[in-house]
Amino acid sequence: MRRFSQVDVFSSEPLAGNPVAVVHDADGLDAAQMQRFAQWTNLSETTFLLPPSDHAADYRLRIFTPGGELPFAGHPTIGSAHAWLEAGGAPRSAVELVQECGAGLVRVRRGQRLAFAAPPLLxxxxxxxxxxxxxxxxxxxxxxxxxxxxxxxxxxxxxxxxxxxxxxxxxxxxxxxxxxxxxxxxxxxxxxxxxxxxxxxxxxxxxxxxxxxxxxxxxxxxxxxxxxxxxxxxxxxxxxxxxxxxxxxxxxxxGDTVWVGGDATTTVSGTVELGP
Missing domain, CATH: 3.10.310.10 (Diaminopimelate Epimerase; Chain A, domain 1)
Incomplete structure (x- = not known):
């Protein structure tokens, strides 16, 4: 069993934002298992928290839509950062955390609300x-x-x-x-x-x-x-x-950085069975 959170992102009103499903401690799951679960949740995105492979990152994130994996997405970044912190994640910095994902390293600023630094455009x-x-x-x-x-x-x-x-x-x-x-x-x-x-x-x-x-x-x-x-x-x-x-x-x-922020609230928490 793995810890599971569903976070409502980008609204201070209950159930008025965009939900993201977050699977904690997703080690051992392969891409096919992740994709099946993303199809099952049928949300715009489902994410999986993993240990970082880059020493500069606080955690690694994989992001799936019902149709495939994304290198980056915004509301999953804020929602997953919120879930990671809520579960006891301890970032290296008191003012921001660093997410590793397919698009590279993404800075997430802490404050009144979480905000990510927009990654370079492809x-x-x-x-x-x-x-x-x-x-x-x-x-x-x-x-x-x-x-x-x-x-x-x-x-x-x-x-x-x-x-x-x-x-x-x-x-x-x-x-x-x-x-x-x-x-x-x-x-x-x-x-x-x-x-x-x-x-x-x-x-x-x-x-x-x-x-x-x-x-x-x-x-x-x-x-x-x-x-x-x-x-x-x-x-x-x-x-x-x-x-x-x-x-x-x-x-x-x-300056040259665009920050994108929003409120995040956990609406569902529990555990999920997704294999070993």
Whole structure:
């Protein structure tokens, strides 16, 4: 039996964020066992805590969607860090901990809420004309609906569409049959006096997640693209509204680093039987 936690991430309201399943002390499990359990939980991500292989890390994390393993994801990073600390994990530093994952070492800052340093982008910049057509078709939008498009791939493969405002984001009705292997994020601004700066949505049907409730990796990509330019250097993003959630993601650009933070609350704890 292994310790198990389910953590609600990116909301201070009960059951209004994005849950992640966390298996503690996952030594001895192979990738096939991890993938089967991720399919069974049917959450956007399920993670497995392991001893680090890099001496600079506090722990190692493997991250699975129902459709496959990811090198990095945001809400699993915060939720797993929360679960690791809650289970008695002792980081080397009093102010941050270091997570080892497929994307390398990820710093997680401690404070009022946990926040991770956005990892370097694997692909960024403008999309091609052919890619633009594919994204617009998948989102069932026209050229006039989209202000700008950019790659923001930090592991899950995001391409991000900036729409004219938050209302346009909430009105998107994708054409799921046209997605292929695209992972698309959309973002649009609220009026200047609103509690949140932007509304965000994330669509990843190829990963087994039709629409993700609240997405740290996508918000990291958006922050790296827009914070300090079209958005303030520090702002709060809303996500999950279309799904009846109340996700809040705290984004801050500090020099060249974008920090992505959010609340985390353990909602389920116990043990799970996953083999030897």
């Amino acid at each position: 692909r960024e910049g403008p999309v091609s004309a052919e890619e633009r057509v594919a994204v617009l078709t998948a989102l069932a939008l026209t050229d006039d609906d989209v202000v700008d498009l950019s790659w923001g791939d930090n592991g899950p493969g995001w391409v991000v569409a900036l729409l004219r405002d938050a209302s346009a984001v909430l009105a998107v009705r994708p054409d799921w049959s046209s997605f292929g292997d695209l992972d698309i994020g959309v973002v649009g601004a609220y009026p200047a006096d609103s509690p949140c700066a932007v509304e965000v949505r994330a669509f990843s049907p190829g990963l087994g997640v039709v629409e993700d409730p609240v997405t740290g990796s996508l918000n990291a990509s958006i922050g790296q693209w827009l914070a300090g330019d079209r958005l303030p250097t520090s702002y709060v993003a809303s996500q999950g509204t279309a799904l009846g959630r109340a996700g809040r993601v705290y984004v801050e650009r500090d």
